Amino acid sequence: KNEVEQSPQNLTAQEGEFITINCSYSVGISALHWLQQHPGGGIVSLFMLSSGKKKHGRLIATINIQEKHSSLHITASHPRDSAVYICAVAQGAQKLVFGQGTRLTINP
Amino acid sequence: EAGVTQFPSHSVIEKGQTVTLRCDPISGHDNLYWYRRVMGKEIKFLLHFVKESKQDESGMPNNRFLAERTGGTYSTLKVQPAELEDSGVYFCASSQGVVHLGRSPLHFGNGTRLTVT
Numbered sequence: 001k002n003e004v005e006q007s008p009q010n011l012t013a014q015e016g017e018f019i020t021i022n023c024s025y026s027v028g029i030s031a032l033h034w035l036q037q038h039p040g041g042g043i044v045s046l047f048m049l050s051s052g053k054k055k056h057g058r059l060i061a062t063i064n065i066q067e068k069h070s071s072l073h074i075t076a077s078h079p080r081d082s083a084v085y086i087c088a089v090a091q092g093a094q095k096l097v098f099g100q101g102t103r104l105t106i107n108p
Numbered sequence: 109e110a111g112v113t114q115f116p117s118h119s120v121i122e123k124g125q126t127v128t129l130r131c132d133p134i135s136g137h138d139n140l141y142w143y144r145r146v147m148g149k150e151i152k153f154l155l156h157f158v159k160e161s162k163q164d165e166s167g168m169p170n171n172r173f174l175a176e177r178t179g180g181t182y183s184t185l186k187v188q189p190a191e192l193e194d195s196g197v198y199f200c201a202s203s204q205g206v207v208h209l210g211r212s213p214l215h216f217g218n219g220t221r222l223t224v225t
Contacts, residue, residue: 002150016203033214043199084140092142095164095216096143096149 003027006087006099014107019074021102023087026068031090034072037101038083046072046085048087077106110134114217116198122225126188129220133182133202140183141203141214144177146196157183190224197221
């Protein structure tokens with residue numbers, strides 16, 4: 001079992017829908033990162049969290065340290081949001097442990 | 109500001125050959141990381157440089173992999189000799205400060221897709 005589990009692995013939705021991607025981890029962490037990778041593209045850092053909630057445009061990330069769980073929400077989803085979303089936790093010194101990613105497809 | 113650049117973007121080599129991947133971090137970023145994603149698996153940490161020093165190389169799979177960062181600027185990752193299981197996408201990332209405290213975002217390159225045949 002991976003130390004970082006994401007669900008769902010694949011998600012297809014219609015444009016405009018509210019999207020939630022979940023990340024659970026089993027190790028103690030100091031920070032959690034949400035990353036985005038478009039097809040054929042590089043990886044972009046969306047958020048880094050150590051507590052609470054952050055918002056950037058239509059994206060919202062929350063983390064519950066006690067429950068070892070984080071969620072990434074997308075409001076008013078758009079086809080350009082189609083990408084792989086990756087959760088990664090900072091464990092120990094500088095090492096990141098990654099989830100397998102959630103492939104999101106938003107249909108027009 | 110130029111981002112993290114990696115070269116080459118793709119490399120196809122035969123088993124037993126040598127390949128060298130290069131990463132140019134964002135100027136001024138002391139922290140440089142190498143990661144790898146093999147087919148169907150999650151991205152895994154390989155190693156971390158602070159300037160020219162290897163801070164953590166616990167993720168390096170074996171001694172066929174050699175990473176250097178002479179002068180604390182760009183870094184190279186050499187695979188010699190390459191094996192079939194080395195195929196995957198190799199990502200480089202850099203940050204200005206410490207990643208684990210959530211104070212510094214990671215900036216990733218576009219990756220090098222390595223195929224060993």
